[in-house]
Amino acid sequence: MVWVLLSPMLGATAALFGSLFERFRGTACVISTISLAVPAVLLALLTGPVMEGEVLQHSLGGWSPPWGINLVMDGLAWVSASLTTLIAVAVALFALDSGKYGARFFFFLLMMAVGMYGVALTGDLFTMFVCFEIIAVSVYVLVAWEGTGTGLAASLKYLILSTTGIMIFLFGVFLIYRDLGVLSISGVSEALRAAGGVRNTPVMHLALASLCVGIGVRTAFIPFHTWLPEAHAYAPHPISAFLSGAMIKISFFAMVRIVLEFGGDYLMDLLMWIGAFTALAAVLSALSQTDVKRLLAYHSISQLGYILAVFGAGSSLALTASFLHALNHALFKSLLFLTVGAAVSFTGERNIYRIHGLGSRMPVVAAAFFVGALSISGIPPFNGYASKAFITMGMKGSGAYPLLWATSFLTMASFIKLGRIFLPFSRSGAEYDRKERPPGILETSVVAVLALMCLGTGVFGSQVAGFMHSMLYGTELVTAPRLFTAGSLLKTLPMIALGILAWRMVLTGPGRSLSGRVRALAPQLRTVLIFFFAGLLAFAAVAY
Amino acid sequence: MTWILIGAILMAGLWGVVNRPNMIKKVMALSIANSAVILMFVYHGSLSGDTAPIEGNGGTMVDPLPQALMLTAIVVGVCVMSMALVLVYRLHRKYGTLDMREVEGKAWKLRD
Numbered sequence: 181m182v183w184v185l186l187s188p189m190l191g192a193t194a195a196l197f198g199s200l201f202e203r204f205r206g207t208a209c210v211i212s213t214i215s216l217a218v219p220a221v222l223l224a225l226l227t228g229p230v231m232e233g234e235v236l237q238h239s240l241g242g243w244s245p246p247w248g249i250n251l252v253m254d255g256l257a258w259v260s261a262s263l264t265t266l267i268a269v270a271v272a273l274f275a276l277d278s279g280k281y282g283a284r285f286f287f288f289l290l291m292m293a294v295g296m297y298g299v300a301l302t303g304d305l306f307t308m309f310v311c312f313e314i315i316a317v318s319v320y321v322l323v324a325w326e327g328t329g330t331g332l333a334a335s336l337k338y339l340i341l342s343t344t345g346i347m348i349f350l351f352g353v354f355l356i357y358r359d360l361g362v363l364s365i366s367g368v369s370e371a372l373r374a375a376g377g378v379r380n381t382p383v384m385h386l387a388l389a390s391l392c393v394g395i396g397v398r399t400a401f402i403p404f405h406t407w408l409p410e411a412h413a414y415a416p417h418p419i420s421a422f423l424s425g426a427m428i429k430i431s432f433f434a435m436v437r438i439v440l441e442f443g444g445d446y447l448m449d450l451l452m453w454i455g456a457f458t459a460l461a462a463v464l465s466a467l468s469q470t471d472v473k474r475l476l477a478y479h480s481i482s483q484l485g486y487i488l489a490v491f492g493a494g495s496s497l498a499l500t501a502s503f504l505h506a507l508n509h510a511l512f513k514s515l516l517f518l519t520v521g522a523a524v525s526f527t528g529e530r531n532i533y534r535i536h537g538l539g540s541r542m543p544v545v546a547a548a549f550f551v552g553a554l555s556i557s558g559i560p561p562f563n564g565y566a567s568k569a570f571i572t573m574g575m576k577g578s579g580a581y582p583l584l585w586a587t588s589f590l591t592m593a594s595f596i597k598l599g600r601i602f603l604p605f606s607r608s609g610a611e612y613d614r615k616e617r618p619p620g621i622l623e624t625s626v627v628a629v630l631a632l633m634c635l636g637t638g639v640f641g642s643q644v645a646g647f648m649h650s651m652l653y654g655t656e657l658v659t660a661p662r663l664f665t666a667g668s669l670l671k672t673l674p675m676i677a678l679g680i681l682a683w684r685m686v687l688t689g690p691g692r693s694l695s696g697r698v699r700a701l702a703p704q705l706r707t708v709l710i711f712f713f714a715g716l717l718a719f720a721a722v723a724y
Numbered sequence: 725m726t727w728i729l730i731g732a733i734l735m736a737g738l739w740g741v742v743n744r745p746n747m748i749k750k751v752m753a754l755s756i757a758n759s760a761v762i763l764m765f766v767y768h769g770s771l772s773g774d775t776a777p778i779e780g781n782g783g784t785m786v787d788p789l790p791q792a793l794m795l796t797a798i799v800v801g802v803c804v805m806s807m808a809l810v811l812v813y814r815l816h817r818k819y820g821t822l823d824m825r826e827v828e829g830k831a832w833k834l835r836d
Contacts, residue, residue, distance in 0.1 A: 247789070306793050313800045320807050329818040333831035336747065336811040343754050343804055344741060350761050350797065357790070358768055410832060702832075705824055709742045 181226065181253050182238050184219040184261060185297050188268075191215025192290035198283030205283050212286045213272040216293060220265045223258060230258045233654035237303070250303035250364060255651040259503060260300035260433040267425040267514050268293045270626050274518055275418040277622035278525075285325065292318040292422070296430045304364040305353045305391075308434060309346065312398065315427065316342050323415040334410035340705065341407045342397050344712060349394025355387035369441040378443050379723060388444050389719030393712065395438070398431035401488055402458040403711035405481050406703055409465075412477035417521025420473060424480040425514035429506045432484065436491060436499075445494070450722045452492025456580035459485030459587040467594040467686055468695030471530050472520050475598055476513070479556065482587060483509045489580055490571045497659060498574035500649040505567035507644070508637055512555040512564060515630040519549035522619045522627075523601055532601060539604030544624045546602040548631035553599055555634045557592040557679065560672060563634050566641025566663055573661045592679030593686065726767055734760035745823045747815065751808040758801045765790040765797075 191212035198208020229236065236253040243249070253261075272289060275281050291314060298311030316339075324335035357363055359381070360371040378384045393404070400408040408428075412420050439447055459482045466478030487509065491502040522545050527535050539546040555562035568588060575581045619627075637644050642660050649657040662668070685691050703711075737760055740753025769790030777788035812822070819827050 306796075310796060310800060313804065317803050317807055320804075320811070324811060324814070327814070329815070330831045332811055332815050332818065333827050336808065336815060337828070339804065339808050339811065340741065340750060340754065343758070343808075344738075347754075347758050347761055350758075351764070354761060354764050354768070357765070414832075702828075705828070706742050709738075713738075 181222070181236055181301075182240065182251060184222050185251070185294065185301060187215045187218040187222075188212075188290045188293045188297065192287050192294065195283045195287040195290060199287060208283045209276055209286050212283075212290050213269070213276055216265070216268045216272050216290065219261065219297070220269065223262050223265060226253065226258065230255055231650055231654070249307050251301045252303035252366075253301060255654070256433060256437055257300050259507075259648065259651055260430055261297055263429055263507060263510055264293060264296045264300065264426050267422060267510055268296075270514060270518075270630055271418045271422045271425075274421070274623050274626045275416075277620045277626075278418075279620075281325075281416070281418075285322070288318040288321050289419075289422070292322065292427075296426060299430050299434050303366065305356065305368070306363050309350055309353060312346055312349070312395075312431070315430075316346070316398075319411070319419075319423065319427070322419045323411050325416050325419070328414065330410070330414040334407075334414045337705065338407040338411045341404075341708065341712075344709060345394045345397025345404065347394075348390045348712070348716060352387045352390030352394060355383055355390065359383055359387075365437065365441050369443070372442055379446065384442075385723040386720045388438075388442055388447070389716055391438050392435060392444075392447065392719050393716045395431050395435040396715070397712070399428055399435060399484065399488075400481055401454055401484060402461060402481075403708075403715050405458070405462070406708045406711075408481055409474050409477045412480060412517075413471060413473040417517060417525065420477070420521065421514035421517035424477070424517055425510040428480065428484055429487075429510055432487060432506065436502075446723055447719065448492045448494045450492075450719070452489050452578065452580050455485045455487070455489030455492055456583040457485070458482065459489060460583045460590075463587045463590045463594065465698055465701075467590055467597070467682075468698040470532050470699070472524060472532050472535070472598065472601065473517070473530065475532070475594060476516055476520060479516075479591065479594070480509075480513055482591065483513065483556070486568075486571060486584060486587070489584060490574045492580075493575050493578055495574065496649070496653055497570070497657070499652065500645055500657065501567065501570035501574040503648050503652065504570055504641075504645050507648070508555065508563040508567045508634075511630055511637065512552045512562075512634050515548060515552040515627060515634060516556065518623075518627050518630070519545050519552065519602075520598075522623065523549075526618055532598060535601040537603065539602050542618050542624075543604075545619055545627055546604070548627040549602045550599065551631040551634050553595040555638065557595050558588055558672065558675070559592075560664065560669055561635070561638045563636075563638035563641065565672070566638050566645075569641070569661045569663055569668065570645055573659075589675050589678040590682055592675065593682035596679065596683040597686065730760055730763050730767065733757075733763065745825055747812045747822050747824050747827070748809070750824060751805060751812060754808070755801065755805050758797075762794045762797055762801075765794045 194208050195212040198204045238251045240249040295311045295314035299308055302308045320335050320339050324331045356368055360368055362368055362371055372378055375381050378388055397404045412423055462478050462482035466475050469475040487502050487505050490498050523538050524530055529535050555564040558564040558568040641663050646657045734757055737753045737757025741750055744750055769787045773784040773786035775783040775785055777785040815827055816822055819830055
């Protein structure tokens with residue numbers, strides 16, 4: 181199990197070696213990509229024991245748990261590590277083929293993967309903090325990789341916000357260590373149970389709130405989301421895909437683990453409402469964007485809102501639905517970022533209204549993009565449809581569901597808007613001053629494979645959900661929505677109609693001026709940091 | 725008393741991050757706030773004994789765990805700070821200003 185963590189670390193060493201010696205550059209990049217694929221094999225071998233409910237433990241360096249670093253592999257850790265592997269391999273292959281990025285880029289990419297495996301597998305809070313910082317430092321470098329002013333500014337903004345967040349996390353760790361004297365997650369959970377639960381220990385309210393806010397900054401739900409649109413939009417394309425596809429999910433899984441293990445049930449309602457509100461508000465901003473990658477970045481926030489809202493619903497079906505949507509979102513959002521990234525680097529243009537007619541230039545990439553767009557809009561038989569059906573069932577009877585319902589047709593509207601860049605014909609027939617070659621064979625096959633996976637997890641949605649449920653709980657899924665009945669298929673028709681209507685509304689005069697105003701809404705750093713402390717107090721106060 | 729002082733350091737750091745437009749001051753304030761949290765750990769650890777945790781020293785040794793942890797946290801903090809200062813330097817070369825608001829306004833033109 182420890183090799184899941186060590187393999188990308190060794191790959192990073194190889195990449196560092198390659199960046200020092202020019203001759204080995206190509207080899208080093210290939211070796212590091214292979215080292216990212218090794219965990220896939222190891223995780224596949226571990227599937228059986230983990231599914232039977234076995235919790236594998238490994239103490240690094242032979243030091244026993246209270247002092248040493250302990251790695252824990254249970255169902256949740258397995259799911260998050262597999263998700264990292266899936267996206268990391270796709271992203272590394274894409275970056276390998278585009279040829280723009282040298283061995284040093286791969287070093288940081290691999291260190292980021294190491295940090296993500298660390299967060300997924302760690303058994304104690306302090307190691308989680310260190311792994312979060314490993315991810316963060318690599319992300320700062322990677323976001324600013326191209327050295328453009330926007331990239332540097334986005335990176336600095338992310339640095340200030342996430343360092344403040346992680347400092348709050350460390351403060352929460354301090355409170356826990358002060359009162360309970362243990363740091364391992366299972367140890368804390370036992371000590372809390374002995375003390376009568378979180379609700380009976382006022383200091384722990386603040387501690388749990390600090391942990392949630394610290395991770396919340398990484399997970400990017402409202403009001404902690406403001407770094408995400410810039411950091412995701414101005415990063416190099418493979419990194420945008422990796423950030424959106426895997427990084428925010430990994431921190432979300434860490435939060436799920438902490439909230440569930442520490443008995444933070446009282447937070448569930450708050451998380452559900454935050455999630456639903458995040459989904460709706462972010463999709464409205466997305467609809468008003470004209471920069472293609474910013475639009476996708478806002479959609480990441482919005483889809484994360486879905487994941488969070490259904491997690492807040494609390495039942496075991498809801499948690500499965502949330503993880504299923506996390507997996508599906510990882511697939512289709514990295515697909516979308518890679519295809520749109522290919523379009524942006526081919527045309528050298530980011531404005532949605534100045535890119536057109538790419539469908540005939542890069543047919544496979546365009547087809548893959550449409551698969552991703554149909555998935556995120558929840559059109560059968562793609563995977564977004566399957567997970568949204570599970571979400572509908574998991575949220576049944578809750579007051580926040582209408583917000584999610586509105587989000588789903590607005591999502592569709594904004595993808596109708598975005599889809600025009602990949603249509604096979606163009607009205608004006610503009611020629612681009614070709615900055616770069618069209619996507620290569622490996623890049624095209626990566627997006628094609630991701631598109632096929634979107635289709636596969638959609639058609640076999642119930643089976644994937646069943647597998648996820650047995651990974652998390654060790655039991656079979658009892659109640660599941662039936663995905664492809666005539667009734668449920670018909671229900672998507674009014675959604676499509678509403679989506680088209682909303683898209684037409686945005687194109688009218690008032691719609692345009694309104695979206696211009698929404699686009700200019702950018703809270704200053706100062707306001708955002710004040711949001712942080714308000715959020716912290718809200719998380720702590722909800723216990724009463 | 726010490727707790728109040730540590731709290732004051734934390735508050736000063738946070739105030740700086742929130743209120744100073746100068747990027748270098750923001751980064752330094754972040755560093756100050758971070759060291760306040762580190763001080764909390766170390767001070768709490770120091771209450772548990774009266775001698776340094778070195779083998780064969782006699783007396784009640786302090787809990788060595790917080791010190792070990794904070795050593796790691798300090799190293800992490802140094803990495804982040806150096807990264808931040810590099811970014812500030814590059815931004816200053818690009819935009820010729822250290823004011824965060826100005827940089828943000830110039831970097832992403834949100835109004836068409």
